[in-house]
Amino acid sequence: MKAVLRLMVTYFTGTPLLRGITAFGVIGMIGGSAAFMYLPPLLGSQGGPSRFSLWQETVLTMLPVAGLLSFALGASLLPALFARLASSHYIYVLPYGRAKLLASAFATLTLVALAVALVVLGYYYRSPFALDLVFKRAFAISLLTCSLLYTVLWLTGRSGSAIGLLVGALVTIATLVLPIRFIAWPSQPLAGYWVACALLWGAFAAAFALAPRYKGAFARLKQALIGRRLGASYDGGGEIDFLIGTARPWMLALGQVIPILIATYFLNGFQRAMAPSAPTPWLFFLTILSILSGAAASIAATRSRALWLRAHWTRAELFRRVEDAFWRHNSYALGVLLVMLVGVGTYFYVPTSTLAFGMALLMLGTALSTYVGLMITRRLGWIDACLAVAVMLALMLVAIYASAPSTRAGKVVALEALLVVTALVFRDIARRRWTNLDWMLCRADTHVRAST
């Protein structure tokens, strides 16, 4: 129990930054929820005069949500710490180490889901809905979503390889799509969610508990099924591709088809009759995938040292070669995404203008994420991280805007032009950084954090 609690505390407060985020989260959740519950009538729309102005109401309404997001983000050390301990020798020598580590992960996710459910309960406190049903529904959906979300962080964080990113993409889609399906059909029974949670955690716990016993057998099976075809040998492409990891572009490109097909099934079960707003999630998911394919470029700086030692290139020339290699690599994935967009769009009667905007957006997503990746030439700093997040959010917002039925074409073109300029600026920053590339500052774990 002591170890489980200590691990949970460390997940939330392991670094000074996380301590701040968690503290804000707790204050925001408790303070916001209390204000929401005990300062009625908060919203004028619920009837009666409101004692607050509109902006005050907005702040008070959003405070619990912001607190909740901060609280969930506060536990972001969970995947990294879990992965580190689980893969170390400590797990073998710590008393009941495996069980305690697993229990701490489950308890942390339950805590986050509980916080979500309580905040939601606060929102519905003065509504006529049955609160026990609201609580159960919120708890079930958030437990599954959080489980999937942290699994995404774990998967993408532990692997810089294309397969790791693909699996991450698969779970990302599930994380985004499952709650949407649930929210879209509120009459759906909860049993499916509990079963999904139980299956997810059961499978994870079984795999984790049995990992040492079947590690050898699993490695042999993986080698037999995947390694020989994809990973264990290299027999093609140039030396530069081999050294910086762009030798197998088809793997990432074709792998994207699987999450797209799964998302298609979950979104509308391949039925062609779609609501007018249906292109929105489509463009949204495809844009995420275009960003993901570009993220592989974040490994470039670390891996280019071997190239620098072998080839007689200046750093500027090295950048040009690496940039070419990543464009070659990412263009395969982009090509598949474009084909999927046109194919899926045609099948579901998506308007031609939306398809045109979408195609440009996918190209921009790949370009921007490629250059964000190439910009990472040392420890991932706050400015770079914020810039990357801002760009990703901008892409997603443009995707939503571009696919809305009442969108004005001129505005979309202007927004995409702005993204083109941003990509060019990023390219210039990346080029300048590569001109002064210092491999002493290029840590091997940089790309892992960056891809996460």
Place this chain on the structure above:
Amino acid sequence: MSAPYIVANALGKSFNGTPVLADVSIAVEPGDIVGVLGKNGAGKTTLLELLLGFTPATAGSAHLFGYESYRLPGAAKARVGFVPQQDELINQLSAADQIGVIASFYPSWDDALVLRLSREWEVDLRQRIKGMSVGQRQKLSILLALGHRPDVLILDEPVASLDPVARRQFLEQIIEVAADGRRSVVFSSHIVSDVERLANRIWILKEQRMYWQGDFDALKESIVRVHVRATHALPASLAIPNVLRLQRNGTTATAVVRDWSADLQDRLARQLGAEVEVEPLTLEDIFLELHR
């Protein structure tokens, strides 16, 4: 006499049919400080990992505190400390947080010991692990293995990253750990002088097998350099039993011999009609002679 903490019988491990360790039988009694020597790839790490149950044996058996190592219960794990070859610390945490996390798994933890050692070894507990040097990280790893005062401490090349001062401090601490006669230490190292200074028992692994094991003094008495000086030319077929290396030069010969004894010395002197002088070897010399 109390039961041995560690017992292995005909222990072996192979990967995909390739043996990496074969036919190792050992026992570690309370109070033993065992130094494990061997060239790279001799099987030192594999042996230590088998003893701790990190991986199942493909032949023979290993037992720790009477339990099969591979199925060690939690209570037995609380009596074991381990320092891996490369540290496995969590970069994001401070040293104090890392200690807190590991300490929470154990039923008892000696905070005073950890605090004292961290001061003596100049480990800043407030510092983030990511910013620590390799030596600092190694010191922290050792602190983590000592904090719960384990009965068996197993260290896989623990001093490889330490400077001479830190190495000496570490050795003193290990002696302190084993001083009460109830605890055991098993450590591998390439720094033979450290093993010589610390260990009372030696295991020498060669070509994935246990080549020699026993008390350090017995090893020094067993493997010696022998100088033979005669007044006449030594016979062409000079035969010295268990000879590892022989150099002859007319009336003199120098040999490194295994399983040496005073009887053998007398017999050889009588046979050859020569003066036989025995020169004890340092552990480093012994190790080098065994691997020539």
